[in-house]
Amino acid sequence: MPFLKRRTGAHDDPLAGKPASFGIHRYLQGSANLFEENRLLKFAIAGMFGVTAVLGTLIYTTNQNQRTVIVPFGASGDLYITGNAPSAAYLRTMTRNIVSLAGTYSAYSADKQFQELLSLAHPSAYNGMRDTLNAILDELADNPTLSIATYIRPDQPVTWTASDIVVPVEKVRVIGGVIRKFRGNLRIGYAIDNGRFWLTQLTEENFDAETR
Secondary structure: HHHHHHHHHHHOOOOOOOHHHHHHHHHHHHHHHHHHHHHHHHHHHHHHHHHHHHHHHHHHHHHHHOEEEEOOOOOOOOOOEEEOOEHHHHHHHHHHHHHHHHHHHHOOOHHHHHHHOOOOEEEHHHHHHHHHHHHHHHHHHHHHOOOEEEOOOOOOEEEEEEEEEEEEHHHHHEOOOOOOHHHEEHHHHHHHHOOEEEEEEEEEEEEEEEEO
């Protein structure tokens, strides 16, 4: 029994019979191992963040270059938006639609057309555009024989930037059998957000009555 007690005691204290420097060495070695493990863990976490950042960049780039194809019924051509960049055909189609909705109307058709036009209005421009269109509706209510027809001029180019479309137009105003023609520019402000076309501005510029 005394022999067994001595063996058990030796197992309970691994430093028994060892010099004092052995304990210090064992502690320093354990600390070094722990530091190495922490360093490897930090490298692993940094690597995970790096992979996540790369994948996020790839997904963002893919979304920006993703092509959204929008082809209305009966239309043809390359009507698409890549990221926030619409094709020329898409801008031409939207220009024709907006000129038709905003520029050709009568007392019988204006309300429905203007509602459709307002559905394109950006929230920041909605109230101002609504007030302008309501003023036209009031004028039509006072003059039920008034009608307006607007045509894109074929002799002048339509120009556009990333935020504006300038359309040379001819406007024909008919009221009580009296016809007057005007020429000027219709400026269409727009924005593309998440593949959607927003109308931000709609103003007439440099309109003069024809002299001939």
